[in-house]
Amino acid sequence: MSRSERLLDLLQLLRRHRQPVSGRALAEELGVSLRTLYRDIASLQAMGAEIEGEAGLGYVLKPGFHLPPLMFRPDELQALALGARWVADRADADLSEAALSALSRIAAVLPPDLKADLDASALLLGPAKGFVSDSVNTALLRQAIRGGRKLRLSYRDASDMASERVIWPFALAFFEGVRLLLGWCELRESFRNFRTDRIVSAELLTERSPKRPPVLLKEWRVAEGIKAGREIGA
Structure with a gap:
């Protein structure tokens, strides 16, 4: 030890x-x-x-x-580094920059033995599948989730049918090649998943969602029969 x-x-x-x-x-x-x-x-x-x-x-x-960052165990540190590099390689530009910044700040305060472990990490990421380009900045979607505010979306489904939706967003799901915005849809009166590359435009509304995002996430998991932390299907 x-x-x-x-x-x-x-x-x-x-x-x-x-x-x-x-x-x-x-x-x-x-x-x-x-x-x-x-x-x-x-x-x-x-x-x-x-x-x-x-x-x-x-x-x-x-x-x-x-506990300061320097108190991470070596395996915990490697897990964080791998996760940060995954985000940096596959998330939107703002989240990518934040992941690299966080990793740099952790590395700056590590004692020499743990910094050496971080620098010599043998946990590598494979090539990322290219994401379909998004028309909206997903930073706006994350802002809506953090603030518990409604979003007005212009959306095109898989059949290229256009619709206008007002949703209560509560999560973003990251897959290889695609991202999904999860929310309660006022039009359909149910939970819906929206591929971010099919969102034509998004407007952050001043009105707050009737339920906080953590509550919506919990209700969605119950409705879908999904345990916390398990991946969802596209």
């Missing part, structure tokens, strides 16, 4: 205890010497963790401390 992983485990262990716990008990649970435990406590305190106590009295972590 690397030192970074050990510090993370120590923090997680302290989080589980509301009352002070002795250094010896912490050391035994972590499988380290008492001397190493004291050294790790001092390191976490230097990083900003509000750990109160001292040898012989016990230690307690004050609520509200958030």
